[in-house]
Amino acid sequence: MADQIYNAIFIGSIYALFALGFTLVFSVLDILNLAHPALFTLGAFTALFAMQQGVPAALAVVVAFVVCGIAGVALDRVAFAPLRARGAPPLSAMISSIGVALIITRLIQFAYGPDFQSYPAGSLPAAVYSLAGVELDTLRSVIIACAIGLMLALTYLVRRTRLGRELRALAENPRAARLLGIDVDRAIAATFFLSAGLGGVAGVLYGFATNSPFSQMGLAFELKAFAVMIVGGMGSIPGAVLGAYLLAFGEIASLAVLPSELRDAFAYGLLFIVLLVRPAGVLGRRPPDRV
Amino acid sequence: MNKSILGVLGALALTIAACAGATTNGGASGSPAATTAAKPDIKVGAVLSLTGVGNVYGPTQRNGLQLAVDAINAAGGANGAKLQLIVEDDQSTTDGGITAFKKLTAQDRVTVIFGPTLSNTAVAADPVAQSAQTPVIAISNTGDGIVGKCDYGPCDYIFRVSLGESAAIPQTVKTVKAKLNIKSVVLMYAQDDKFSSDGFAIFKKNLTSAGITIKKEIAFSKNDVDLSGPVTQALAEDPDAIVDSSLAGPAIKVLQEVNRRKPGLPVIGGNGFNTPAIAKSAGAAAEGAISGAAWYLGNPSAENKAFVSAYKAKFNADPDQFAAQAYSAVYVYLDAVKRTPNPTSVLHDKLRDQLALTTGVSTPLGEVSFNASHDVSQQVYVVQIKNGQFTPIN
Numbered sequence: 033m034a035d036q037i038y039n040a041i042f043i044g045s046i047y048a049l050f051a052l053g054f055t056l057v058f059s060v061l062d063i064l065n066l067a068h069p070a071l072f073t074l075g076a077f078t079a080l081f082a083m084q085q086g087v088p089a090a091l092a093v094v095v096a097f098v099v100c101g102i103a104g105v106a107l108d109r110v111a112f113a114p115l116r117a118r119g120a121p122p123l124s125a126m127i128s129s130i131g132v133a134l135i136i137t138r139l140i141q142f143a144y145g146p147d148f149q150s151y152p153a154g155s156l157p158a159a160v161y162s163l164a165g166v167e168l169d170t171l172r173s174v175i176i177a178c179a180i181g182l183m184l185a186l187t188y189l190v191r192r193t194r195l196g197r198e199l200r201a202l203a204e205n206p207r208a209a210r211l212l213g214i215d216v217d218r219a220i221a222a223t224f225f226l227s228a229g230l231g232g233v234a235g236v237l238y239g240f241a242t243n244s245p246f247s248q249m250g251l252a253f254e255l256k257a258f259a260v261m262i263v264g265g266m267g268s269i270p271g272a273v274l275g276a277y278l279l280a281f282g283e284i285a286s287l288a289v290l291p292s293e294l295r296d297a298f299a300y301g302l303l304f305i306v307l308l309v310r311p312a313g314v315l316g317r318r319p320p321d322r323v
Numbered sequence: 324m325n326k327s328i329l330g331v332l333g334a335l336a337l338t339i340a341a342c343a344g345a346t347t348n349g350g351a352s353g354s355p356a357a358t359t360a361a362k363p364d365i366k367v368g369a370v371l372s373l374t375g376v377g378n379v380y381g382p383t384q385r386n387g388l389q390l391a392v393d394a395i396n397a398a399g400g401a402n403g404a405k406l407q408l409i410v411e412d413d414q415s416t417t418d419g420g421i422t423a424f425k426k427l428t429a430q431d432r433v434t435v436i437f438g439p440t441l442s443n444t445a446v447a448a449d450p451v452a453q454s455a456q457t458p459v460i461a462i463s464n465t466g467d468g469i470v471g472k473c474d475y476g477p478c479d480y481i482f483r484v485s486l487g488e489s490a491a492i493p494q495t496v497k498t499v500k501a502k503l504n505i506k507s508v509v510l511m512y513a514q515d516d517k518f519s520s521d522g523f524a525i526f527k528k529n530l531t532s533a534g535i536t537i538k539k540e541i542a543f544s545k546n547d548v549d550l551s552g553p554v555t556q557a558l559a560e561d562p563d564a565i566v567d568s569s570l571a572g573p574a575i576k577v578l579q580e581v582n583r584r585k586p587g588l589p590v591i592g593g594n595g596f597n598t599p600a601i602a603k604s605a606g607a608a609a610e611g612a613i614s615g616a617a618w619y620l621g622n623p624s625a626e627n628k629a630f631v632s633a634y635k636a637k638f639n640a641d642p643d644q645f646a647a648q649a650y651s652a653v654y655v656y657l658d659a660v661k662r663t664p665n666p667t668s669v670l671h672d673k674l675r676d677q678l679a680l681t682t683g684v685s686t687p688l689g690e691v692s693f694n695a696s697h698d699v700s701q702q703v704y705v706v707q708i709k710n711g712q713f714t715p716i717n
Contacts, residue, residue, distance in 0.1 A: 043552075148600040148603070243605070244600070246572070293542040
């Protein structure tokens with residue numbers, strides 16, 4: 033039982049970290065950035081490349097955050113900014129982001145091939161320790177701590193800092209934010225940097241946990257992240273975290289009560305019930321976008 | 324104005340580049356054509372999943388085919404005629420497969436098609452080749468209904484060199500029972516993947532008939548990002564071994580979880596285990612993993628050694644089973660086409676008849692023959708990962 037709770041916390045943390053980046057862009061700019069899974073993969077491969085050059089794992093996480101953050105800003109400049117300037121509908125931005133996702137994925141495939149890769153031997157902690165009768169491994173415990181730390185840091189940034197206030201103003205009304213003297217372009221760039229950086233770090237941590245990064249590893253998270261965002265409340269940052277842990281605990285709980293064949297049906301059924309009770313999501317305040 | 328001038332200049336530059344490219348290509352292919360003017364090239368087609376979900380397998384298959392074709396041509400071709408390989412990408416879709424099969428049979432008029440990569444695509448595209456009377460040699464389809472008795476009617480033009488799970492798994496179960504004295508297992512499988520769920524059914528039947536108790540059956544999804552929950556549930560049953568019917572991605576996760584929670588517990592799998600990625604990614608967790616396979620890297624036969632060293636030299640990587648099967652298929656084809664009078668004729672019935680007579684062709688897989696159903700007949704290797712290498716235990 034305790035084993036399974038630990039499993040759920042681990043996988044919930046990865047879901048949450050992935051969904052946070054997704055939800056940040058949506059909450060500020062009202063667009064679904066479908067290149068997010070590709071940035072997730074880019075993070076895992078940036079760390080792989082860095083570690084193959086002898087960079088230690090902890091530093092590789094930072095490198096991946098920065099590289100993915102910069103890629104996120106570039107993504108905005110190439111795929112979203114021109115459309116925003118022309119007042120294109122959100123659907124165009126989605127299609128544009130799919131294009132960028134394919135380009136990033138193909139470039140990774142070009143460099144590394146489609147096969148599973150692995151991080152240099154001995155570069156990741158492998159020790160196992162026992163806590164209250166449960167066997168825990170250092171790597172996953174560190175990953176959980178990192179994920180929770182990043183979630184708290186993001187919450188603090190959005191709620192308590194000047195940049196956070198600017199982001200919230202931008203989310204509320206871009207035109208009014210500009211009139212109030214907020215540097216909207218800078219705020220948008222910051223949004224993409226943080227979103228992509230978080231996505232990249234999620235990719236590295238998940239890559240570390242499985243030690244089998246491959247060029248399409250982000251795809252499996254896309255549907256889960258949608259579910260997590262919608263259940264938590266579209267655009268709500270605490271909602272995304274809550275939704276992620278709800279989904280993870282739902283998946284694990286179903287193993288205890290139902291045949292394993294019905295696990296996804298049970299987990300998504302639970303989420304469906306949540307939506308029936310609260311159509312805007314658990315912590316959602318505004319109605320979902322009609323994209 | 325400036326823009327239009329730029330446009331014209333751009334178009335001109337592109338045209339010149341295209342012409343230059345055409346000239347270069349013409350020059351390059353001109354010299355071999357001149358030397359083999361007496362005999363036209365024999366066209367061979369391949370339909371592979373180079374993009375889409377099957378792109379883990381397609382590229383190494385292409386490498387295997389290309390390596391064999393190049394080696395055969397360098398050694399003088401088939402009775403003096405060079406082989407010309409035409410590869411089409413089916414994008415891992417059935418529609419893509421059908422389109423590619425139509426192009427190869429109607430437009431390129433190939434003598435044979437290798438592929439397609441995925442079984443689902445094969446079921447949809449093979450009828451195109453059957454009605455065009457063009458032989459197909461499946462190089463990775465292991466599902467049912469590909470050769471022998473097919474749902475769409477006669478499929479006498481379809482052959483298969485890829486060992487099916489129905490041949491590999493019984494041998495695996497027999498070997499682990501005898502060697503490891505396993506009495507009970509938990510059977511795990513990816514329920515949303517045909518290859519894995521077919522393997523599950525075959526494992527279940529063979530484990531039961533071998534008198535091994537299946538303590539629990541646990542399904543998961545091939546897209547699951549983490550399998551710690553299902554594996555924890557499996558270990559709670561305290562089995563002698565875990566049997567996992569899945570492709571390499573989930574298999575790596577199962578091996579890692581088992582190793583984390585109960586190191587040393589045997590994990591037995593199907594064909595999905597037989598890729599170097601398993602040992603590479605799962606690392607120490609893969610040690611001891613057992614599977615039944617059509618091929619293994621360290622096979623000391625002369626054909627395999629030559630194949631592995633040529634592959635490494637050309638592609639700077641170890642080949643996998645998919646490359647080995649693709650490579651072997653070309654040699655099976657070569658054996659038949661050498662015996663076929665006028666192989667470039669539009670009628671391929673004679674080539675089909677010669678393929679059906681294939682017996683004991685030496686390949687990296689071992690000696691390959693086709694049975695009455697046009698399915699492969701070869702040795703099954705039950706292999707275990709030891710020091711990161713697949714080592715036979717039967």
